[in-house]
Amino acid sequence: MKVPARRDQTGFGPIDYCLMALGNSFAVYAAGAAVGVPEVGQFFVAAILAGTGFSFLIRRLFGQSSFVQIDAYLYALATAAAVAGTPSLNSLLPGDGIPAEVMTAGWLCWMLTFGSALMWRDRTLLFQAVPTIALFGLVGCYDTYAPAPFLFFGFLLCLATLLGRSHSREMLRLAVQSGYFNRADAPNAPTEFPEQSPELYEDIKRGPWRWLAGPEWALLSGLVIVVFSLMGAPVIRTVVAPLSANLRFPLPQKMRAMSATLPTTPTVQNNFEVGRGPLFSLDRKPTILYRTNVDRSLY
Numbered sequence: 001m002k003v004p005a006r007r008d009q010t011g012f013g014p015i016d017y018c019l020m021a022l023g024n025s026f027a028v029y030a031a032g033a034a035v036g037v038p039e040v041g042q043f044f045v046a047a048i049l050a051g052t053g054f055s056f057l058i059r060r061l062f063g064q065s066s067f068v069q070i071d072a073y074l075y076a077l078a079t080a081a082a083v084a085g086t087p088s089l090n091s092l093l094p095g096d097g098i099p100a101e102v103m104t105a106g107w108l109c110w111m112l113t114f115g116s117a118l119m120w121r122d123r124t125l126l127f128q129a130v131p132t133i134a135l136f137g138l139v140g141c142y143d144t145y146a147p148a149p150f151l152f153f154g155f156l157l158c159l160a161t162l163l164g165r166s167h168s169r170e171m172l173r174l175a176v177q178s179g180y181f182n183r184a185d186a187p188n189a190p191t192e193f194p195e196q197s198p199e200l201y202e203d204i205k206r207g208p209w210r211w212l213a214g215p216e217w218a219l220l221s222g223l224v225i226v227v228f229s230l231m232g233a234p235v236i237r238t239v240v241a242p243l244s245a246n247l248r249f250p251l252p253q254k255m256r257a258m259s260a261t262l263p264t265t266p267t268v269q270n271n272f273e274v275g276r277g278p279l280f281s282l283d284r285k286p287t288i289l290y291r292t293n294v295d296r297s298l299y
Contacts (some may be wrong), residue, residue, distance in 0.1 A: 012122055013171065014056060016162055019118065020128050021052040023158035024112050031105045034138075034145040039094040044109050051116030053184040058120050060153040071120040075127070078114035083107050083166035102142070122166055127141075128242045129159050153226040 025045045032041020063070055082089075090097035098106040100189045111131045119125040136152045139145060 012125060012166070013060075016125060017052050017056045017119070019158040019162045019165075020125055021116065022050055023155040023162075024048045024052075024116060024128060024132055026155045026158075027132045027139075028109050028112060030139045030145055030148045030151045031109055031135050034142045034148060035098055035102050035105060036144070037095060037098065039095075040098060040109075043094055044113055047113045048116045051113060052119065054117045055125075061121075068120040069128070071118050071124045075115055075118045075124055078118060079111050082110035082114055086110055086183045102138075105135065105138050108138070114267060122169070126162070126166060149229075156226065157219060161219045164219070226248040 008069055028044035029041035032038050089110055090106060106132045115128050139148045
């Protein structure tokens with residue numbers, strides 16, 4: 001009787017791909033909404049899902065081949081192409097694409113899109129988190145999309161779970177290489193390929209790994225961080241608000257010398273100092289500094 005093939009417990013599977021695809025999708029959608037073109041964010045979400053499906057297919061077909069080991073080199077080339085070709089690629093996006101003033105967000109979105117099709121091993125799969133974090137950092141600087149922090153929290157939960165799963169797989173691989181499953185007092189009869197036995201995987205979790213934190217603990221830790229952030233951020237903002245208005249940042253001596261040599265030009269009388277914290281009226285309502293009408297969004 002032919003024994004059906006079993007999945008290698010040391011390799012990543014569809015759950016890992018789904019976690020990274022979900023985290024990447026959160027980032028590109030937030031970026032599109034933050035620059036005022038949500039349809040671009042939707043385009044990148046669809047492209048990342050398609051690229052992730054392609055990576056999963058390559059992993060299934062060629063996972064045991066040395067072919068997948070070139071993914072890191074292809075990823076580096078794709079990253080360079082994303083940066084160099086963003087102006088041309090921008091024409092493929094819906095509408096007018098990403099505004100030129102925030103083209104850095106376009107670089108990172110295309111990096112994630114190209115990289116999603118090249119996640120053939122654990123290391124390239126996890127590296128997708130790097131441009132994702134950078135993209136969320138840009139969205140935070142823009143501060144134009146209110147739900148962005150919640151999408152970032154969702155990404156953190158996906159990443160924490162993925163890192164926990166990756167660590168468990170690496171520990172199992174090392175256990176297999178050490179001969180743990182082939183020792184004389186092995187809990188169950190070892191198989192020819194112990195990494196394909198979920199039963200032996202559970203045995204080692206009950207034995208030397210019984211106190212090892214798994215992906216469920218990583219997810220719980222991420223949830224605790226999210227809750228503390230949601231509860232603590234308003235308190236911190238309230239405490240430091242009176243102090244931020246009194247902060248002074250003197251210019252370096254070289255910058256002061258350069259500003260002194262610049263020619264003076266007439267200025268309007270209504271001057272407002274910025275960078276000293278929010279301006280409020282006596283009833284704690286934000287003070288409106290200027291109003292203007294423009295034909296399109298400007299950055």
